[in-house]
Amino acid sequence: MYFPQKRITIYAGHYGSGKTNLAVNHALALRRTGKRVKILDLDIVNPYFRTQDSEALFREEGIELIASEFAGTNVDIPAVPAAAQSAFDDRETPVIIDVGGDDAGALALGRYQKTIREENNYDMLLVINRFRPLARMPEEAAEIARSIEWASRVPFTGIAANSNLGGETDAETILSSEGYTLEVARLLGLPVVYRAARADLATALRHRLERIQPVEITGKVWF
């Protein structure tokens, strides 16, 4: 398992890069090793796709979800759940934090930056997908990363490569993104912590790329 093991793992990045899905997979993987795990939904930007969408799964697996009581309802006010503070106060329990997209979403994380940096037991992963408009060039992705660090005042510690074309993703989609991933890593001076791939593709890519992390597709499916 290539998911980081520090007390706090934060997922941030461009809109639609797959932060929520990776955060959910990370929490599930930790939980399945028998650990107590919390997942904190800090997305105050987009009321449509949230960790809340996997609520039933969390209940089944025994993962503690901390989300705004308005998540998934008709109220789209940018509210941070009051219980969010408990994820930082309780330094015994691992927590996965799902941050909203871009610098706009990362602003909410800034509220907790002091305690995160003081505890100093965190990883913050930049989720990247080269098939997303406005982040297709490595320079654009790096610029988004810098604006997120500026808004949240929390420095990234690594990259979670998540280049995909949704349901049309194949091994070539991921292989052809390697140059992009390495260039973003070079520009930011960050290590590639893992490369996410659907389980069947992860098997196929095992010997061709390093640090391939199998993931499931979770959350909202409409059709």
Added chain:
Amino acid sequence: MADKVLVKGNEALGEAAIAAGCRFFFGYPITPQTELSEYMAKRMPKIGGTFLQAESEIAAINMVLGASSAGARAMTSSSSPGISLKGEGISYIAGSDLPAVIVNIQRGGPGLGGIQPSQSDYFQATKGGGHGDYHLIVLAPNSVQEIVSLTFDAFDLADLYRMPVMILGDGMLGQMMEPVVFPEHSERVLPEKTWATDTTKGLRKKNIINSLYIKPDVLEKINFERYARYAEVEAKEARYEGYLLEDAELVITAYGATSRISRNAVNALRAKGIKAGLLRPITLWPFPKDAYKSAAKTAKAFLTVEMSMGQMIEDVRLAIDCLRPVHFCGRTGGMIPTPGEIEAKAEEIARDF
């Protein structure tokens, strides 16, 4: 940019509009279409275009009127309550014979309603919304790729017929991500904008854009001329997609996102031996009446599926002159019908065949 990208419906609207030559976007945020405004705010300055966040929806639609008067391709977008605010401006644009593209990513209503997907602005889009004798061309995509092609069409149709075009989506289409290709936009052959209030260079009389007519007989004549143009649109521009209609005894009909759910239901019903088919209008105005008339030949009944209390159902009944029973299956307020719900309703209807 011919490669595939993974794009949200709202982002696709923005990128396609830019590819279609739109350089003026006047927006105001409202869930679930805000990504479009945000996308335009980021992209327009990079390509020499104008993004302006107006002080209200009413201001934004009137800025579209102004930009369009000057001959530019202009666009605005909103979601249901915001579109109501634009109603007056839309009527003025229609009354001034101006092209414009207006996007409605519908949410639950009435009133402030909610932010979840809905299709309850069908009447507003196809029957008016603003005041007076006028029509909008209403385009209803059902995938992110079709959002791209219909956005191209929207700008061309608006210029061709000098009328506002609405792209009618819903929260699902606006928010979902699908892999798409942005092809080169090859424009239709379009008339010169000889009416635009650009510079006369001292070579012609000044143009005036106006929707006020002092004499009623003049206004009547203008309305007659406009309706002659609408008749041409009805004759030439109605579009639909048929799926397994050839022998369909039960014709399920739905537009936009619900057509995707309905298609799954049609496949499940066929597997159970029920001859179901899907008729999906792509243009809601003009409504593809001939397709319904022709489907009525094999159909024993119709079933409309909508995220509303039942609005398009009235056009279906009119299109087939009430020759067959038209049933309804819908959810409202931001709830989304499931294939199972559609199948159950369809099986209940098919029991009487």
